[in-house]
Amino acid sequence: MNVFKRGLISIVRRPGKSAILFILILVLSNIIAGAISVKNALVNTENAILEKMGVEVTIEYNWLDITDATPSITPEMVETIGQSEYxxxxxxxxxxxxxxxxxxxxxxxxxxxxxxxxxxxxxxxxxxxxxxxxxxxxxxxxxxxxxxxxxxxxxxxxxxxxxxxxxxxxxSSVTFLYTLYDYSDIVYRKYAAEGDFDIPVLPIEPWEPKVIKTFEFExxxxxxxxxxxxxxxxxxxxxxxxxxxxxxxxxxxxxxxxxxxxxxxxxxxxxxxxxxxxxxxxxxxxxKHPDYVELFESQNKQHLPKGLVFKNNAKSFESIRTPMANVEWIAEIVMWVAVGATVLIISLLVTLFLRDRRHEMGIYLALGARKGAIVTQILTEVLVVALIAVTLSVFTGNLLASNMSATMLENQLTEEQKNETDGGRDVIPFSDIGISSSKSIGILPVPIEEEDTGRITTEDVMEMYKVRLDLKTVLFIYLIGMGSVLISTLVPIIYTLRLKPRQILM
Amino acid sequence: MPNILSVRNLNYYYQDGDTRRFILRDVSYDFERGRFYVILGESGSGKTTFLSMIAALDTPKSGEILFEGVDIRRIGYENYRRNKAGMVFQSYNLIPYMTAVENVLVAMSITQNKLPADKKETAYNLLQYVGIDKAKANRTVNKLSGGEQQRVAIARAVATDVDLILADEPTGNLDEETEAGIVEIFKSLAHDYNKCVIVVTHSSEIAAQADEVIRLKKGVFLNDGQFSG
Incomplete structure (x- = not known):
């Protein structure tokens, strides 16, 4: 009858105590698992936002600074700036x-x-x-x-x-057409406008310009x-x-x-x-990161001609990061408090249980069992129960965390949004994230509040916020959960096993 | 017959400030195989302490304990308990949630002595020898009577095939009839199986059946070897 069999017999033959231990570990590891899941979900969401929306810097026109010809954004300029390490x-x-x-x-x-x-x-x-x-x-x-x-x-x-x-x-094929006209023969009727200018309004004749060539691009x-x-x-x-x-x-x-x-x-x-x-x-x-915006802009503004400026969405990104960081901070605190509580409570519980088992440990010592074997047996008992509890908590903790943290994050985001609106902004705070290049160039008809439409809303963030079970999260939950139980079990066992058998038994 | 166990100048005391309160003082004795020893003494005479020393459950302050001529410190206390000596306690000290046969099997799984291949059958046979049938052997020990539990404890002590059986007030919690049965087992182990059985007790009834009685008073052996009632 080896130590593992003895451990399993102990679990099965003392169902009440095993159940208490199981429930306690389950509750505590749920908190730990939940906190880890939330923390990882927030990190993943932030990364997902960074990955999906990115921290964008665009080149825009500063019309107040343009006095002569409109500067062009050239591919060469973009290629040069694109080489930046940021x-x-x-x-x-x-x-x-x-x-x-x-x-x-x-x-x-x-x-x-x-x-x-x-x-x-x-x-x-x-x-x-x-x-x-x-x-x-x-x-x-x-x-x-x-x-x-x-x-x-x-x-x-x-x-x-x-x-x-x-x-x-x-x-299918689509053929684009372009007709090159020669307008030089058209004479416009000129009205005398107020001041010294003549304004051409309507052509007199010929009515149609001369077609030089119609291009077809398939x-x-x-x-x-x-x-x-x-x-x-x-x-x-x-x-x-x-x-x-x-x-x-x-x-x-x-x-x-x-x-x-x-x-x-x-x-x-x-x-x-x-x-x-x-x-x-x-x-x-x-x-690569929102923190690089200033460094990037100061490094590359030399490449922009007068009239062109960088525009970034980093500030609006902060509007998302702040509430996420708040929830992440809470999750981190909850996790470490739960780890501390687990170590403390499981230690106390195992100590309490070991008071009953102290005699049994003395018997094993009197029979000549190695201390390592006794430690292995008790650890087997606790860790088998803990393994089942932690495995269950990986799912239940995830489920709980998913519901609770989503509400928490949504509240934080809404609060942050409200704060910004109250602070004088009359647009949705997540200002520029997601505005695509084609929309930002300004050639498309723009709805009244076009600026708002390209922004990340609370709903968008919540859509991206998913408490998922990835391998990293699961491994971390097992590491922290089982590690806490291991430490909290080892301490009272070692405390008991330092005694001589006579001190325990007689 | 060569000694299985010898103690030489054994001392055990508690330090109380600058003074030492001796429990055992300069105790020496030789024990042989095939004999049933009783160490007789009143409460507080140091007999349980002596048994703890020779069972390696505690360590003496000074002196030597030799098993077959080798100091048990050299054998290693843990190793000695595992392979050289079997212990029977007054309060049985069985693992309560295990069956009788499992308790015996636990000891058999810990020892490094060579045992028969079919350990479970051997355990049943040993339990049968001490008067526990198979049905009782399969019960958890807390469902057995005190006498039956003590029989299981004896079976566990001998299950590791050791030659030295040590018992601390083994009948202290038992009635007279059961006590007689237990003593018979000890005598049988000594005489039929050539074990050295050392029993610590204050019972003169048990002492009367011993091959050798050692009186212990205030930590000193008064060993005339004869029981005089």
């Missing part, structure tokens, strides 16, 4: 506006052009910025490959609404995306949901757009007419 990844996109032959726009809640013209947004990463930010989700097909980015392949991703409306699918659809509806609070405080402005956006690679534009410009130059092409370039830099 940057996790970066992206820039060239956006242009072209008509697609035979393709109708989707009538969105607030926007309908009706002329079959679409925003074409380019990218340089295999993961689209708007996919990463959660604004769009690939529904069918794929995004572009590295090879397609490098070669400038004419590939396209379109929204499911536009695809459905126009009976388009992955593999793109192949490789993916179809769905766009997340936007929610915002209107002036009356009602939450309003609208279609995404990205529904009429086509995504391709930067080089494909540039190839089209270069061809048009070349032709315009040959014909000696202005091309009238104004492309927008937006750049976004995702930093």
């Amino acid at each position: 940057v996790k990844e970066y992206d820039y996109s060239t956006t242009y506006y072209m008509e697609a032959r035979g393709v109708k726009n989707y009538y969105s809640d607030y926007y309908y052009d009706g002329n079959g013209s679409f925003t074409i947004t380019g990218g340089r990463n295999t993961t689209l910025q708007d996919v990463r930010s959660g604004d769009i989700t690939i529904k069918e097909g794929r995004t572009y490959t590295r090879e397609e980015i490098e070669s400038g392949a004419p590939v396209l991703l379109i929204s499911d609404k536009v695809a459905q409306l126009n009976d388009l699918s992955v593999g 793109f192949k659809i490789i993916g179809i995306f769905s766009a997340k509806p936007m929610r915002y609070t209107d002036w009356n405080g009602n939450i309003v949901e609208t279609d995404s402005p990205l529904l009429n956006t086509f995504y391709t690679v930067n080089k494909a757009i540039n190839a089209c534009i270069n061809e048009i410009r070349k032709e315009a130059q040959a014909a000696g007419v202005p091309d009238n092409i104004y492309i927008n370039t937006a750049a976004v830099f995702i930093l």
Whole structure:
């Protein structure tokens, strides 16, 4: 009959005491498991927000500082800044506006052009910025490959609404049209305006400009995306949901757009007419950590010409981090208090139980059992019970923590939001997180409160906040739970075993 | 016959400030196999302390205890208890939630002495020898009477195949009839199985049946070897 069998006999033959020990360890390890789960969930959520939304720094125009020509955001500038050690990844996109032959726009809640013209947004990463930010989700097909980015392949991703409306699918082709006109022959009627200026209003004749060339650019659809509806609070405080402005956006690679534009410009130059092409370039830099924002901006402002400035969303990120840090702090305190309580209470309980078992330990000593064997037997008894209790608590603690901490975090976030609103801000506090490059460039029609729509709301954070059981969490719960029980059992056993058998038995 | 156990100048005392209160003073004696010894003494005479020393449950302040000529400190107290001596206590000291046979098996699993392969059968046989049948052997010990528990304790002591059986007031909690049965077992172990049985008691009835009686008074052996009532 080895020590393990003796330990198991002890558990089974003393069910009352085993049950008390089990219940106590279960309760305490639930608290520990819950606290660990909450802490890990918060860390995971913060990482998820960082991962998904990132801490974004964009390049924006400072119109007050622009007196002459509007400065351009060039790919070279973006590439240089993107090499900073603080940057996790970066992206820039060239956006242009072209008509697609035979393709109708989707009538969105607030926007309908009706002329079959679409925003074409380019990218340089295999993961689209708007996919990463959660604004769009690939529904069918794929995004572009590295090879397609490098070669400038004419590939396209379109929204499911536009695809459905126009009976388009992955593999279909879309032809973009651009007509280069010569306006030089048109004579405008001139009205004398107040002051010294003559303002051209209507052409006299010819009525139509001369067509130099109509370009056709054929793109192949490789993916179809769905766009997340936007929610915002209107002036009356009602939450309003609208279609995404990205529904009429086509995504391709930067080089494909540039190839089209270069061809048009070349032709315009040959014909000696202005091309009238104004492309927008937006750049976004995702930093490794919100704390790097200031360092990054001071390091790279030298690369921006006058009129361009960095804009970041770090401050708004703090609005999320603060309540999360509060809950994380509470979870940490609860965990260590629970660990302390576990060590103390289990120690006292085991000491109490060992008073009964003290005699038994004396018997084993009198029979010549090794102290190590006695320790092993008692530890087997306690740890087998603890193992079952901790295993159960991994799930129950997780379940409890999930419900309780979610409420706690939601309250904290709401409170933080209320504080910021009370503090003079009239917009939702999580200001800029999630605004995609295509939305931030300002060429899309903007709803009244567009700024609000791109922000992370309490609901978004709560959606991301999931108390999950990952391997790291489970291992940590076992480590802390079983470790606490082990220490609290060893101490009273060693205290008893230091005695001579006679002191125990006679 | 060679001595199985010898004690030489054994001393045990409690330090009380600057003075020493002696429990055992300069005790020496030799014990042989095949004999049933009784150490007789009044309460506080030091007989239980003496038994604790030779059972290695406690350590003397000075002096030697030799088992087959080897100091038990060299054998190792734990090793000595495990493989050389079996102990029977007044209060039985059985593990209460285990059955009689499991109590015997525990001792058999601890010793390093060579035992028959079928330990469980051996344990049943030993229990049968001390008067515990198989049905009782399978009961948890707290469902047995005091006399039966003491028989289980004796079976446990001899189960490790040791030659030295030590008993501290083994019949102290038992009636006369049961006491007689227990004493018979001790005598049988000494005489039929060539064990050295040392029993500490204040019972003159048990002493009357011993091969040798050692009187202990105020920590000193008055060993005439004869019991005179």
